[in-house]
Amino acid sequence: MRALVIDDSKTIRLILSKILKGLGYTVSEASNGQEALDRLECDGPADLALVDWNMPVMNGLEFVRAARADDANAGMCLMMVTTEVEQEQMVRALVAGANEYVTKPFTPEVIVEKLRFLGLAGEAQ
Numbered sequence: 226m227r228a229l230v231i232d233d234s235k236t237i238r239l240i241l242s243k244i245l246k247g248l249g250y251t252v253s254e255a256s257n258g259q260e261a262l263d264r265l266e267c268d269g270p271a272d273l274a275l276v277d278w279n280m281p282v283m284n285g286l287e288f289v290r291a292a293r294a295d296d297a298n299a300g301m302c303l304m305m306v307t308t309e310v311e312q313e314q315m316v317r318a319l320v321a322g323a324n325e326y327v328t329k330p331f332t333p334e335v336i337v338e339k340l341r342f343l344g345l346a347g348e349a350q
């Protein structure tokens with residue numbers, strides 16, 4: 226299973242990568258949406274992407290739209306992990322094609338629980 230962690234915070238990327246590696250994922254990281262698209266282009270589709278909203282160059286919502294516009298990513302689960310807590314923002318992300326929505330601050334347990342619900346928590350833990 227391959228996962229992409231997209232966040233402009235190196236600390237957040239580190240925390241999320243660690244959680245996903247613990248679940249058996251091979252993890253790539255990107256610091257904005259454009260970098261993530263480049264990575265997908267280069268490495269092929271991922272099974273899962275954890276997507277921050279507020280990032281420079283290309284934000285998370287733009288990334289979700291761009292990723293969903295490409296059939297190659299049809300099987301990729303997109304989970305927003307963001308400080309945007311407005312219901313309206315959540316709806317925008319889901320309409321754009323996000324599968325799940327987690328607000329920061331998060332605990333590792335919440336991330337794992339959401340992934341388990343999506344059938345993406347693997348065999349570990």
Ligand SMILES: [Mg+2]
Nearest residue numbers: 233277279280
């Ligand atoms: Mg950010």
